[in-house]
Amino acid sequence: MADPSAGSSSFWTQANALLRKNLTYQKRNIKENIRLISFPFFLCLLLVLLQALINQQLDKPSNNCGCQCIDTAGDGQCNKVCGLEYSDIDQAATCPIPNPPGFPPLLQIPSPEYRAVRTDFVPFTDLPDESCRSSGSCPATFLFTGNNQSLGQILAGSMIPSSLNWNASNAAESLAINVDGSDTYTQTSNFLDSAFFSGDPILNVRSQCSSNSTISVSFLVNSVPVLGEVNCVQGLHLWRNSSSVVNDELYKGYRKGNSEEKINEITAAYDFLNSNENSFNVSIWYNSTYKNDSGQAPIALVRVPRSVNLASNAYLQFLRGPGTNILFESVKEMPKPGTKLRLDLSSLLGTLFFTWVILQLFPVILTSLVYEKEQRLRIMMKMHGLGDGPYWMISYAYFLSISLIYMLCFVIFGSLIGLNFFRMNDYSIQFVFYFIYVNLQISLAFLAAAMFSKVKTSAVVGYIFVFGSGLLGGFLFQFFVQDTSFPRAWIIVMELYPGFSLYRGLYEFSQASFTGNSLGTHGMRWGDLSNSVNGMKEVLIIMVVEWLVVIFVAYYIDQVVSSGSGKSPLFFLQKFQKKPPSLRNPSLQRQGSKVFVQMEKPDVSQETEKVEQLLLESNSSSAIIVDNLKKVYPGRDGNPAKFAVKGLSLAVTEGECFGMLGPNGAGKTSFISMMIGLTKPTSGTAYVQGMNIRTQMDGIYTSMGVCPQHDLLWETLTGREHLLFYGRLKNLKGSALTQAVEESLKSVNLFNGGVGDKKAGKYSGGMKRRLSVAISLIGDPKVVYMDEPSTGLDPASRSNLWNVVKRAKQNRAIILTTHSMEEAEVLCDRLGIFVDGSLQCIGNPKELKARYGGSYVFTMTTSSDHEQDVDNLVRHLSPNANKIYHISGTQKFELPKHDVRIADVFQAVENAKSRFTVFAWGLADTTLEDVFIKVARGAQAFNVLS
Ligand SMILES: *[C@@H]1O[C@H](CO)[C@@H](O)[C@H](O)[C@H]1NC(C)=O
Ligand SMILES: *[C@@H]1O[C@H](CO)[C@@H](O)[C@H](O)[C@H]1NC(C)=O
Ligand SMILES: *[C@@H]1O[C@H](CO)[C@@H](O)[C@H](O)[C@H]1NC(C)=O
Ligand SMILES: *[C@@H]1O[C@H](CO)[C@@H](O)[C@H](O)[C@H]1NC(C)=O
């Protein structure tokens, strides 16, 4: 068995060649690259612009701590002073509060129209009658329960005072001693309870209200003057048997929807549990759903402490008598610095935008992989000796570096323009995350590339993946992540989808930077990964595992499906199987290859015998031995199976050019496809340099050159770059390489005028053709296949090309298909005429002409009156003459060679000229074309008959 690696270029040579080609390709692609890189820049700029717009909106005076122009010095000069006291409620939130004011704590009391009354859905008769609602005089109801009812009754009774105890000169303290509340809603920023400046009266809770129950008060809260009224509201305390009864009553009182009659709100409820003289154990119900007008902030807990104070005060009085009191004079907020309203857009919107930015690389990689597949460039490279290892390594490294450069630009740019998303999170975490993700993405692209054959479909699917993943992530997946009740295991399952794991990672970054920004701390640090709420750790693990799995699967599928090497799905087990059969004992595996020798084609059967003979020899000089090769395309859609090649045997030695002639559809291209490994033979096989095309295609590729029927070229690379690349693949280096490329360019007439340095996409059809031929010959391959090499060439370049091929065939075997008889005659040492999937005849051109020609063609043109004379003349020369062509005075006859002598013909024409006018005449030997037409017609007629 021949060593496939002998004489072939090393892994690193191939890698080097591919890398250089890719770099040149990239250089050509600069516009595309700029567009690619500018996409994240554009998105970042958009974010920054939006951010600036939002900031400008937030920085309006109405959103900042209020200021006024006040004559503080009393000299008529206006001084600008800012602060809490000059702000409205919206502005107040941003003011600094270094010394927060204390203010009297209030109870939350339901509005009069919602207070609890007797209704049919609450089974208690101790509630007031509904009539109080119309007068607005309904009492505020408190509910009580506990294990010891007598104790509970005592406590409840002392909670609600019976009279107002007001000292007008000390209003603040009076508010603390009495039980006061409000039915206004609280605000988010409670530097002062909104009840004091809402204009509504303060509500004083007493067990009984006298008729004139309104008093006016005025006091200062931290130098803010508060003016107002205090109204009386009756407090009603009712005992219930258990806490579940209380719960039920509270629940039924809920303001649900708008049905007014179903509302029965209770002020507060107390459960004294197992309290006794020695211990006080209480649980308090309060309503947390009071909202301000914009409906966003739940009740500030500022209205709750008073409720607690009431209960503890009552217990203290139970223990120590009515004289004792816990005075709850004021509550205060924590001091705070002045702030600005801020909204970090990059953290909010960033996740979606950045997901798109990073995913965007996927279709780019995918289409470039599929492009090489669609244009068959991958197989072309493979046929010229590029192994899968170097291809994978370099392509992978190439895409990885593009991705990394892209990400680097993205992160640097984002950081420079000040997006917190990048600046606040630890850069090393970001690096690790992006690095792992781009690797996963590249391997995914390799995997996906195996499933597409068209660049367009792959691009469409790629971009659907990009935008779909982003949108699904932002509008579906994110809600699951935020919903803490959603099972974490399912989140992990969803993260197995790479788009979501990317989204999750970016989401974690944005959350970290958002909270870091609003708390004034930092974003994500390595330490945060151990936090169970932070999903980054799982994402990283998932991505690493997926990366390894995907890259393995992608390589496997590539090997089995698309590389053209025709490996079996279990190729990696081959090492353990028996060695593939080699030339040494080929007879063993020629199962059932009965050779049908048609007796009327002695030359073909002779060739078959020669092949049989050669196969038995161990050391054959033949470069190519084709052994009964067959190809059948299975029938589709009811059509019968098509026999493209019906058992072809052929041997081509080194230094020989074998020409294959045949009408279109005869199976020539099917034959070449099998020989270069594009399709597998149905049965039979062929040996190239002793290597079997079924099993050792990889080895064959290293000593093979192909000029395919359709030019497989990179549009953006120049002719010289193509040759440099394939030359390097064929192990040419340094000056040998440059020289080979120069010579090659010159030989195919692409050297002059700098044509070799123009992009192949700009070449004319003929120039592409010549470049393809040059590629197939560079690097001295031992076997070359040329599929119609001279199609579309002008006569000058064609003869030029012929010289190239003639020179090239000195030390190699060439199989050439062509439609040009002239070409076949000039170039080929032997010819085979291939019709309907089998060879009809084989031999060198002279032999063929002698065998199938055997006649002269005699042409004569006269006026139409003398046609009969010409006919007579010919019949006289040879009674077996055959008229093959006749049109207005011009006639063509076939004269069997053994009937006529050329001298007789000349004599006869001289005689004729004296009798009538001969415009023109000619005598020609049979051409190859005549042979071809004859053989092809004969074979087809035979096939029609059979
Ligand atoms: C209930 O409380 C009262 C007043 O403290 C006390 O006298 C009585 O013993 C308590 N009853 C029970 C069953 O503990
Ligand atoms: C009212 O408050 C003032 C100031 O604290 C105090 O001097 C006065 O004695 C109080 N009056 C009553 C009746 O408690
Ligand atoms: C509540 O307790 C009272 C007095 O002990 C009793 O009459 C009434 O049936 C109880 N109600 C319920 C619903 O248990
Ligand atoms: C609590 O307050 C909200 C808002 O005012 C109200 O809709 C709801 O009915 C109240 N709930 C109870 C149990 O009173």
Ligand SMILES: *[C@@H]1O[C@H](CO)[C@@H](O)[C@H](O)[C@H]1NC(C)=O
């Ligand atoms: C307070 O009451 C709750 C509910 O009955 C009970 O679980 C808890 O042990 C009590 N605490 C004390 C200190 O008695």
